[in-house]
Amino acid sequence: MAEDFEAAVEDGLRLSKRVYFGKDRAVxxxxxxxxxxxxxxxxxxxxxxxxxxxxxxxxxxxxIVDNPDMPSYQPYVYGKCDPPAxxxxxxxxxxxxxxxxxxxxxxxxTATWRLHCVMSSRSCDCxxxxxxxxxxxxxGVEIDLPNKSYCTQLIAPKNENGTEKIGHIKDGFFLxxxxxILTIPQIHGGTNxxxxxxxxxxxxxxxxxxxxxxxxxxxxxxxxPMKKLPKRERxxxxxxAGPGTEILxxxxxxxxxxxxRKAGKLGFxxxxxxxxxxxSNFMFTYxxxxxHIFGGVLLNPPILDDEDRRDTFCCYLFPGKQQSEKVVFxxxxxxxxDISGSMTSKLLKDTQKAILSALAxxxxxxxxxxxxxxxxxxLFSTTMKPATExxxxxxxxxxxxxxxAGGGTNILLPLNRAVQMLSDTCxxxxxxxxxxxxxxxxxxxxxxVMKNQLSNQKNIHPRIYTLGIGTFCNHYFLRMLxxxxxxxxxxxxxxxxxxxxxERLFARASSIVLANIAFQNLNELDDLEVYPSQIPDVSSExxxxxxxxxxxxxxxxxxxxxxxxxxxNFTLGLDVEDNEEVQIGKIIAKHQIELLxxxxxxxxxxxxxxxxxxxxxxxxIVSEHTIMALVExxxxxxxxxxxxxxxxxSKSSPPKKTxxxxxxxxxxxxxxxxxxxxxxxxxxxxxxxxxSTIKPSDPGEVFVKAASNCCGNLCNRCCCMCCVQACxxxxxxxxxxxxxxxxxxxxxxxxxxxxGQDG
Numbered sequence: 001m002a003e004d005f006e007a008a009v010e011d012g013l014r015l016s017k018r019v020y021f022g023k024d025r026a027v028x029x030x031x032x033x034x035x036x037x038x039x040x041x042x043x044x045x046x047x048x049x050x051x052x053x054x055x056x057x058x059x060x061x062x063x064i065v066d067n068p069d070m071p072s073y074q075p076y077v078y079g080k081c082d083p084p085a086x087x088x089x090x091x092x093x094x095x096x097x098x099x100x101x102x103x104x105x106x107x108x109x110t111a112t113w114r115l116h117c118v119m120s121s122r123s124c125d126c127x128x129x130x131x132x133x134x135x136x137x138x139x140g141v142e143i144d145l146p147n148k149s150y151c152t153q154l155i156a157p158k159n160e161n162g163t164e165k166i167g168h169i170k171d172g173f174f175l176x177x178x179x180x181i182l183t184i185p186q187i188h189g190g191t192n193x194x195x196x197x198x199x200x201x202x203x204x205x206x207x208x209x210x211x212x213x214x215x216x217x218x219x220x221x222x223x224x225p226m227k228k229l230p231k232r233e234r235x236x237x238x239x240x241a242g243p244g245t246e247i248l249x250x251x252x253x254x255x256x257x258x259x260x261r262k263a264g265k266l267g268f269x270x271x272x273x274x275x276x277x278x279x280s281n282f283m284f285t286y287x288x289x290x291x292h293i294f295g296g297v298l299l300n301p302p303i304l305d306d307e308d309r310r311d312t313f314c315c316y317l318f319p320g321k322q323q324s325e326k327v328v329f330x331x332x333x334x335x336x337x338d339i340s341g342s343m344t345s346k347l348l349k350d351t352q353k354a355i356l357s358a359l360a361x362x363x364x365x366x367x368x369x370x371x372x373x374x375x376x377x378x379l380f381s382t383t384m385k386p387a388t389e390x391x392x393x394x395x396x397x398x399x400x401x402x403x404x405a406g407g408g409t410n411i412l413l414p415l416n417r418a419v420q421m422l423s424d425t426c427x428x429x430x431x432x433x434x435x436x437x438x439x440x441x442x443x444x445x446x447x448x449v450m451k452n453q454l455s456n457q458k459n460i461h462p463r464i465y466t467l468g469i470g471t472f473c474n475h476y477f478l479r480m481l482x483x484x485x486x487x488x489x490x491x492x493x494x495x496x497x498x499x500x501x502x503e504r505l506f507a508r509a510s511s512i513v514l515a516n517i518a519f520q521n522l523n524e525l526d527d528l529e530v531y532p533s534q535i536p537d538v539s540s541e542x543x544x545x546x547x548x549x550x551x552x553x554x555x556x557x558x559x560x561x562x563x564x565x566x567x568x569n570f571t572l573g574l575d576v577e578d579n580e581e582v583q584i585g586k587i588i589a590k591h592q593i594e595l596l597x598x599x600x601x602x603x604x605x606x607x608x609x610x611x612x613x614x615x616x617x618x619x620x621i622v623s624e625h626t627i628m629a630l631v632e633x634x635x636x637x638x639x640x641x642x643x644x645x646x647x648x649x650s651k652s653s654p655p656k657k658t659x660x661x662x663x664x665x666x667x668x669x670x671x672x673x674x675x676x677x678x679x680x681x682x683x684x685x686x687x688x689x690x691x692s693t694i695k696p697s698d699p700g701e702v703f704v705k706a707a708s709n710c711c712g713n714l715c716n717r718c719c720c721m722c723c724v725q726a727c728x729x730x731x732x733x734x735x736x737x738x739x740x741x742x743x744x745x746x747x748x749x750x751x752x753x754x755x756g757q758d759g
Contacts, residue, residue, distance in 0.1 A: 002176055004083065006048040012056065012087035013221065018065045019117045020072045021225045050129040050179060051217040051281070053197050055113040056086040058125040058183065068120040068190030086127065089113040090224045091277060092192065095234040096216060098282075100203060102242060102316055103543050104587045105212050107133065109197045116224075118189030126187050130180040131215040133201030137590050138180050138673075139620045144194040148634045150184055152670075154626040156613045172628060172670030177494040182630070182670070198620075200590065205542055208321030209250060209287045210241075218277035233274045239266040241288050242296050242316060243577050250285035254278065290320040293514060293538065297558050297576040300584045307614065310527060310549040314584045315558060315574060317544040319513050329512050329565045330428040331366040332384055333358075334418040338436040340374040341686030343405045347469060347495060351435055352399055354502035358433075359395065361510065362387035366428075369421060370395055373414040374407030384421060409438045409683055412446045419453050422462040427567065429537075430462040431509050434481065435502070437469035437689050439678030443477040447602060451484050460516060460563070463487045463537070465509050467502055470495055470689020474678030476624075480598040486536050493675055495690040507541045514538040514570060519546070520559040526552040531592050538562070547588040589619040597624050601677060624674035632666040 059065060062077040065087070094111040118124050132138060143150040152172075172182045187193065204211040224231070235254055241247050245264040260267030266286070295317035302309050335355050339348065355370070362368060367384040368391075371377060380398050385391045415434060422430035440446075454461045464485025466478035475491045482489040488508060490501040515537045522528060530548040538544045558574040593615050600608040609625050616623040 002049060005086070005175055005181075008083060008086040009048040009056070009088065011081065011085040012059060015059060015062055015065055015081075015085050016087045016117055016221075018062075018074055019067050020070065021067060022070060049176070050131050050215075051219075052131065052215050052278070053109050053111060053195070054129045054218075054222065055089040055091075055193060055195070056127045056129065057089060057115060057117055058127055059085045059087055059118075060124075064118050064122040064124065064189070066117075066119045066189075068116065068118060071119065087117045088219065088222050089126070089193070090116045091218065091222045092224065092229070093232045094218075094277065095236075096214065096282060097236045098212060098214060098238070100210070100212060100237070100239045100241075101582055101587055102240075102314075103203050103205065103210075103545060104200055105133070105203055105214075106139075106200050106586065107198065107214055109195075111195055111197075113193045113195070113222075114224075115187055115189050115191045115193065120188065120190045123186045123188045126184045126193065128182050128184065128195060128197075129175070130182075130197050130199065132178045132180065132199045133212075133214055134178075134204060136178065136199050136201035137621050139198040139200060140196075141180075141182055141198075142196040143184055145187060145191060146635070148632060150633075151631050152182070152628055153631055154617045154620060154622065155629050156617065157625065157627050172630065172673075174673070177491070177497065200586075200621075207540055208290070208319070209285055212237075212282070212284045214282040216278050216282040217280055220276065220279075223276045231274050231277070233270075233272055233277065235268075235270040235282065237266075237268040237284060239286060240264060240582060241286075242298070242582075243579065244296065244575070245294075246289045248287045248289050250287060251283065252285070253280050253283040256284075287321070288318055290318065292320050293570070293572060294318055294320060295544075295560070295572070295574050297554075297574050298579045298582055298584055299554055299576060300578075300580060300582075303585065306585075306618070308549060310529075310551050311554070312549055312584045312588075313547065313554060314582075314588060315519065315546040315560075317514075317517075317538050317560065317574075319538050319540045319543065329515065331362065331431060331510055332422055332425050332428045333362065333366065333368045333431045333433065334384075334421055335368070335370045336414050336418050336432060336434045337370065337372050337403070338374070338409060338411075338438065339372045339378075339403055339405055339407075340409045340438060340683075341406050342409075342437055342472070342683065342688045343469075344688040345405070347437065347498070347688065348403050348405055350495075350498040351469075351502075352403055354499045354506075355399065355435075356396060357499070357503060358506040358510075359387070359392055361506070362392075364388060368395070369418075370399065371414045371418055372402055373410060375410055376407065377410075377414045377417060378402050379417070408686075409436070409440050411436060411440055412442060412449065415446065415450065416453075419450070419462050423457065425462070426459060429460060429509075429512055429515060432462050432464045432485065432487075433467070433506070433509075434464065434478070435467045435469070436478070437473050438683030439472060439474045439477070439680045440683065441680060443474055443678075444602060447477070447480050447484060450481060454485060461486075463509065465505050466490070467492060467498075467505055469498060471675055472679040472682040472687065472689055474601075475675050476598045476601045476677055479594065480602050483532055483534055483595065483598060486534050488536065491675060504541075508539045511540040512537040512565075513540050514562040514564060517544070517560065517562045520561060521555050522558065524552075524555065525550040531588065531595050545588065545591070547584065547592070586619060589615055590621050593621050593623050600625075622673040624676070628670045628673055630668045630670055632668070634664070 060081050062081055062085070066072065066074055090113065092112040092114055094109065097108045099106045115126065128141065128143070130138065130141065141150075141152045175181050204213065235256070237256060239247060241264050243264050247264065247266050249266070254270055256268035256270050258266070259269050295315065298314045300312040302311060335358075337351060337355065343351070359368060364387060366387045368387055369384050370380040380395050385395070411434070415432070418432045422432065450464070462485060464481050465487040466482045466489045468475045468478045468489070469492050471493055475489065479489040488505065490505045492498045492501040517535045517538065522530070528548065528550050530546065532546070535546060536544065554576055556576055558576060560572045560574060562570045564570050593612055596608050596612050596615070599605075600612065612623050612625045615621065616626040622628065
């Protein structure tokens with residue numbers, strides 16, 4: 001799908017050469033990239049994928065492409081664009097606003113584009129692309145046109161009577177796991193399009209430093225060619241790292257002017273007229289200065305429209321900047337890898353690369369093992385092996401020999417073997433990494449078995465980290481396993497991101513600085529609800545956020561306990577503060593929805609599903625149990641406009657005051673946004689992730705289908721246009737064969753006609 005999008009943009013850039021801007025310049029495709037730039041573009045998935053919010057004109061009829069203000073002579077173009085070409089629209093203004101709270105950033109991009117490439121008398125669909133930052137979630141799209149407006153909203157999938165809502169399913173989908181695509185129908189050429197795009201994303205964290213990275217790299221061809229046209233670029237950044245913290249700025253990609261500095265807060269602003277738009281992502285790095293683990297607790301009252309009247313709390317723990325000489329946990333790691341028939345050569349190659357990269361980062365005092373599985377289980381060793389150079393060399397050879405795709409999927413047996421291998425671990429963190437791309441029928445049974453096994457562990461029980469590949473696996477089953485095992489889950493729905501996701505998952509697991517965490521006096525609260533229920537470890541690669549709801553009086557100090565890498569006990573008092581400036585509900589909503597969805601899948605409780613629907617619609621977070629809709633609202637005409645359009649028949653009788661009726665909104669349901677709960681059928685048939693797209697048919701098949709299906713109701717004859725389209729796809733060799741066949745049939749017909757008469 002991404003390749004088709006890039007091809008459509010490339011066609012659109014070629015087609016945009018028809019647009020002429022007088023003495024300024026024509027819009028032309030970008031200059032060929034240098035070798036290094038092409039390599040970088042290939043690494044991120046292609047040079048024509050959007051790296052900033054973009055608008056495209058969807059062109060099916062190339063004849064409508066022209067300058068709406070300055071029509072020029074253009075030769076008529078015959079035919080249609082199939083599939084449609086995408087012409088990037090020119091951007092007139094852009095504003096970026098980012099609010100960073102704890103470990104989450106809320107981003108709003110407001111911009112104006114112009115449909116500069118379509119005649120003023122014609123119209124076309126326009127497509128908006130919203131690239132979202134790391135672990136992000138789309139919050140909303142708002143489009144304003146002169147005569148109507150559009151906005152997205154999340155709705156519950158059922159009506160009050162319990163029946164499913166019925167609507168026309170249109171588009172609205174994720175091109176890749178972080179690029180949202182939405183089509184706005186029929187916009188007239190020359191129209192200015194104003195858009196407000198909102199999303200949330202996680203801040204990257206490493207060794208005491210937060211990094212905000214926002215897609216803000218606009219290609220050259222979205223800059224209007226008119227030199228005198230003012231172009232305004234604005235960036236506003238607000239940082240709130242929690243009360244009582246000291247923030248130190250590190251690096252920034254754009255020139256920012258400091259506007260606010262308080263304890264735990266920073267504010268910046270950049271505003272300027274520019275010749276061309278930003279050509280790099282917006283990057284900002286800051287540190288919360290501390291050399292030790294620290295944190296706090298924030299409290300919020302319930303918001304006005306919240307049916308749950310309990311207060312909200314949020315406990316956060318930052319690992320701080322860890323010293324290089326600090327003692328770290330020794331690790332015992334078992335990789336459990338799916339090698340079923342759906343794991344094609346590329347998937348296995350990427351998985352193999354990720355595992356070998358993780359093994360290379362183990363210390364000599366660590367130990368490891370590798371288990372491959374399909375219908376059977378293949379062990380590198382029956383016991384754990386120390387991470388020596390020789391052992392790493394041996395396991396590399398074993399992986400190259402045994403990682404061959406084939407067979408079905410049986411997860412329980414290899415997972416059991418991995419947990420049993422780590423059951424007697426002492427003075428180390430036991431880690432299980434499960435990598436799978438499919439679903440199985442006994443997933444809930446697997447969760448029950450793991451829950452029972454881990455609860456019987458006397459020492460530090462094995463941590464389960466899961467990586468799901470593609471959309472055929474049940475990511476909520478894998479997330480539930482991670483919750484039970486005090487680990488984390490990563491979803492590589494884009495199969496090209498396996499290596500990146502695995503590296504991040506392993507970095508988080510191998511840098512644990514505090515384990516077996518417990519909050520000692522939370523149980524004193526009434527009606528307490530905690531997310532997550534099983535508290536994971538604190539890693540130097542990720543802060544810990546624990547949230548929930550409660551009734552009663554919250555203690556003034558919360559005591560946190562745990563185990564440090566040197567096996568000593570750790571305790572810390574967290575100060576509690578009422579702080580309504582930090583909207584806790586917005587920060588924790590996405591995490592709560594993911595945890596609740598996994599629990600709903602596992603338990604089947606209807607109340608949890610209803611809670612997900614309320615959270616999703618309240619905070620605009622996409623979920624599995626809500627549907628995104630596109631709401632179209634016509635712009636209401638004012639009374640002056642209504643009366644001005646009518647002629648007054650007599651001066652003595654003034655026009656009557658008419659009350660305009662409220663514009664009727666039109667709601668269109670979009671495609672489902674969630675990753676789903678897996679596909680057991682696709683797994684059983686060993687369909688590879690990412691192969692669900694339909695491949696182009698063979699030219700011969702195209703011809704046969706066109707002849708048999710297109711006009712089959714019309715005396716079994718294919719129409720001329722279908723023949724032309726089918727023949728245009730036939731290669732030279734096939735054309736020669738068909739010509740010879742037709743000639744032979746013609747000769748046979750003549751022989752039967754003439755020869756038959758002679759006989």
